[in-house]
Amino acid sequence: MSPLDVKLLRDLSRIRGQAIAILLVIAVGVLLQVMMSGLVASLTETRRAYYERNRLADVFAPVARAPDTVLSRLAALPGVARAEGRVVGAALVDIAGEAIPIQARALSLPDFGEAAFSAVYLTAGRMPDRTARDEILLLTAFARARGLAPGEVVRVTMNGARRTLRIAGLAEAPDLLFVGVPGEMMPDAARVAALWMRRSELAAAYDMQGAFNEAMLSLARGAREAQVIDAVDAVLEPWGGTGAYGRSDLVSDRFVSEEIDGLTTMSRAVPPLFLAVAASLLYIVVSRIVQSEREEIGQLKAFGYTDAEVGAHYFKLVLTIAVAGAALGCLLGVLAGRAMIPVYLTFYNFPFLVFRPDPAAFAIGAIASVAAASAGGLFVLRRVFALTPAEAMRPPAPSDFSKTLTLKGRLARLLDQPTRMVLRGIARQPWRTVALSAGVAGGMALASGMTTIYGSFERMMDLSFTVIDRSDATVTFTHPLARKAAYELARVPGVFAVEPVRDVPAVFRNRLNTHRGSVTGLIDPPELARAIGADLAPIPLPEAGIVLSRPLADILEIAPGETLTIEVREGRRPVLEVPVARVATSLIGAPAYMRLDALNRVLAEPGRISGARLRLDGARADAIYRALKDMPTVAGVSVARDARASLQKLMDQGAGSARYIMGAVAFIITFGIVYNAARIAHHERARDLASLRVIGFSRGEAGFVLLGELAVIVLAAIPVGSLAGYGLTFAIAAGFSSELYQIPAAFDPFSHGFAAAFVLGAALVSGWLVKRDMDRADLIAVLKSRD
Amino acid sequence: MALAFTVRNLGKVYGEGRSAVHALRGVSLDIPAGEIVVMLGASGSGKSTLLNILGGLDRASSGTVHFRDLCLTDLADRALTRYRRDNVGFVFQFYNLMPSLTALENVELITEIADKPMKAEEALAMVGLKERLDHFPSQLSGGEQQRVAIARAIAKQPEVLFCDEPTGALDSTTGRAVLTVLNAVNARFGTTVLMVTHAASIAGMAHRVIRLADGAISEVQVNKTRLAPEDIHW
C-alpha cells in the first residue's frame, strides 16, 4: 500500500469520532431517500401490476337499476372497449359479542366464467360453488382481523333479510385496495367488510334479477375519459344513473394515490434537507482537516507531488467517509423500507407487496453525499494549492488579535482572562463561528420541526373528536327519512341528545376543478357536529350559501364570495349554484356544510334527514346499539371512540409512523452536528488550551475557554434554529397531510423547548466528551504538534 | 567544472507598497555542481528566500535562475513540480516528517514518486537508522528525526540537496552526526549540497561559502582546505 494511503488510514482512525458522526449523518439522509423513494416505486409499481393483472375498470357507473340489455348499448358507445354490469349492495355482518353490526359491501361474481373487471384475488379457500345458494367470499383483511376462516359461517343482513352464509374463501380485489369505514373513511380492517356472492344469488337478494346497479367499462385506446363518461351518463340517465366516474375518483384508488403523492412530496423535500445538513457538516470538518494539514501539503508539494496527487489524497479521505455513509444509508434504507411494508399491508389490501428499492435512489444518495463532501474539501484545497510550497510550509503567522476586540474600561475589569479568550476567539474567526452555529441551528430546526409534528398529530385528534365533532355515535339511515325518525332515536333509553343531519352525495365543480364528496346539512345552531373557524370558534351557518372546509376550498381553488356548482347525485339530481360563505378548519376529510333546512329547500325535499349524531350514556351503550340494530331504517352506526382508535392506529402504524423514523433521524443528526461543533472548536483551540494549562490554569479553567465558545455557538443557534424549525413544520405537515386527514402546523412552545433542551443536552455531552479527551491529552505533544 | 546553478540579478519582494520587504536585491551567483555550498548571514538576510527559489519552492520577483540549462524562473507550476520531483531533495530545520507515518513510510513517500530511487531501507541505513524503521516521528529524538528527513531527501538520489538550517534545532553532537551524513552523501554520489546556517563554524566543511547581508551577497569564499564534520564545533 502506498505511504499516502497508509497516512489516509491513520488519519481516518485519528478522527474516527468525527468521521463516524458525519458518516451517520450521511447514512440517515440516504436512508430516508432510499426508503421513501423505494416505497413510492414499490407502491406505484405494485398497484399498476395489480390493476393490470386483475383488470380494474377505467370507468365506474353506478345506477339505480338498469336491465342487462342496456349493457350492449354501453359497450357500443364510441371509446368503450368493454362493459360489464354487476350488483352491489349494502350489507351488515353480525359478529358474535359485538353490539354494532359491521357495514359491508356485497358484490356480485359472474355466475359463469371470469369477471371482465375487478377479478378477485383468492387468498384462501375456493370460489363459491355455483349451485350452493349460501356461499360467499369474504374480504381477507376483515376475516383475518375477526379470526374468520373458510368453512365457517357468518350472519349477514342483506336488504333487511337475515341470512347465514358460509365462507368458501377469502379474497381481495383491485377496487378494494383501500376500504374505509362508511361515514368515517377510516381504514380499519376489523370494522368494515366486503363479501362476494354469485350474481344470481345476490340479484335475488337485492331485487336485481336481469339487471345491474353498477356498470364497469374499459376505454378503447385513445379514448377520452370525459367524453365516455358523458355518453355513459346519457345512456344511464333514464335508469337512475348517479354519475359515472373514472379511476381517479374511485375512493380506493384516490386514497392510495394520496398516500403515494404524500410520500413523493416528502421524499423530494426531506432527504435533500438531511443531505444538505450532512454536506455542510462535512464541508466544515474537511476544510478544517485540510487547513490543519497545510504544512504537510506544502511538504508533499516540495517533494514533487503534483496538485492532482495531493488533491486525490484528501479526496480519498472524503470519499471514504461519504461512500461508507452512503453504503450504510442504502443498506439501512432497504431494511427500513422492508420494515415499512407491513404497515402498508395493514391499511391497503395489496395481495403482494415487495419493497423494491429504486436504483436511482442509491445513485442519487451516493452522488449527492460524495459531491457535497468533496465540495468542502476541494474548496479549501484550491486555496492551499494557490500557495507556493514555501508559503504553505511556513506556519501561518500568529493570528492578529489586535483588530478584533479591544476590551477596555469597566467591562474589561469585569471579565477575567479566560472569558476574554472566549470572546476574542469568537471575534477572530466570526465566520467559523457562524458556520458552526448555522449547523447547530439546522439540527435545532429539524428537531423542533419534527417534535412539533408529533404534537400536531395529537392536536389533530383532539380538535377533530372533542371540538369539531362532539358526538358519541353517528347513525346512518338506509335512505333519507322524515325528521321524526330522529325523535324515534331520542326515545331509546340512554340517548341524551340527537342531532339530525343530512348527507347528500354530490360533485363539486369550480371551473376545471372537481371533487366528489358530499354536502352535510346541519341544524342551526348545531351542538354536536360543527363547522369551526381558524380561531376554533363555531362558524354560524348562513341562511343560504355553503361553508367549505379548508382542504375542499383548496382542491376547488375557490374563496368566500365566489359561486360553487354542486351536482347533487341523489334523488332528482339537481345542479345547484351556491355562494361560498366561509372556509372552515377541518382536520379530517374535506366536508362542506349547509343549513339543513336550506339544503332541503334547494333539493325540494323538505324535512328529510339521512342520519343523526348522538350523545349517549356510555354505561348503556351496548343496549343502545342493540336497539339501533333492530331498527330496519338504520343502515349503520359509527362510534366516535372506534373511529378515533382507527385514526390513532393509522397514524401510529400507517403512513404517519414515518414520523418516528424521521424524528429519530432528526435527533441523531442534531447530536452529530453539535458533537462535531464541539470537536472543531476544540481542535481550533487545542494549543491555546494546552498553553493555558502549562502556565498554570486548572483543567476547569481551560475547559471553560473551550466550553464557553461552544456555549456561545449553541445559544446563538437555538433561536435561529427555532425559527427555521417553525418554517419547516409547515413543509412536513403538508407532506403528512392527505385527503383523509390534515396535520395542522403551528408554533408549539413545548416542542421548541424540548428541542432546545435536547440541543443543550447534546452540547453538554459533547463538551464533556471533548473535555475528557483534552484532560487526557499529553500537554507536550499538543504544544509540539504543529497543527 | 559544470555549473549547477546560474543566478542573475535575482530579486524577491514580499508584499506591496509601503509595507513591501525586499528580501533579495539583485543577487548574481554561480554554483558549480558537486560542491557543498554553505550560506551564512544574519537572521533576515534572505538565505531561506534564496534557497527556496533555487529549490523551486518559491518564485522570484525579478532576475533569472538556471538549473544547468533549465530556466527555473520561466517554468510553469507543473514544470516546477516536475523539477522538484526529479532533481532536488529538501531537509528543513524542523524535520517536517509526517507524524502519522513511520520512519520507513516517510521515506517511501518519496521513493514512490522518484525515477530511480534507492531502497528506503538503504537510505535509512545510510543515516544509521536501520534499527528504527517502524518508529513514528513521535518516538524519535530530534537528531533521529532529522536523519530520517535526510534519508528521505537522499533516497531519490537527487542532484541537489537543499538544507535550511538542518542543525538549527539540534545540539552540537547530534548536529555533527547530521553533517557527517550530508558530507558522505556529497562524497559518495557527488550530490550538490546547498546548506543554510547561521553557525559560522559549519562553513569549515564547505567547498564554497556565500555570505549574505541585507538581501545581497557580501562575500564568496572558496575553502582551500576543508574540515571534516567531526572536527567542527559550535
Ligand SMILES: Nc1ncnc2c1ncn2[C@@H]1O[C@H](COP(=O)(O)OP(=O)(O)O)[C@@H](O)[C@H]1O
Ligand atoms: N512570507 C513573507 N512575507 C513577508 N516577508 C517575508 C516573508 N518571508 C520572509 N520575509 C522577509 O524577508 C526577509 C528575508 O527572510 P529569510 O529569507 O527568511 O531570511 P533568513 O532565512 O536569512 O533568516 C526577512 O526580512 C523576512 O522578514
Ligand SMILES: [Mg+2]
Ligand atoms: Mg531562514
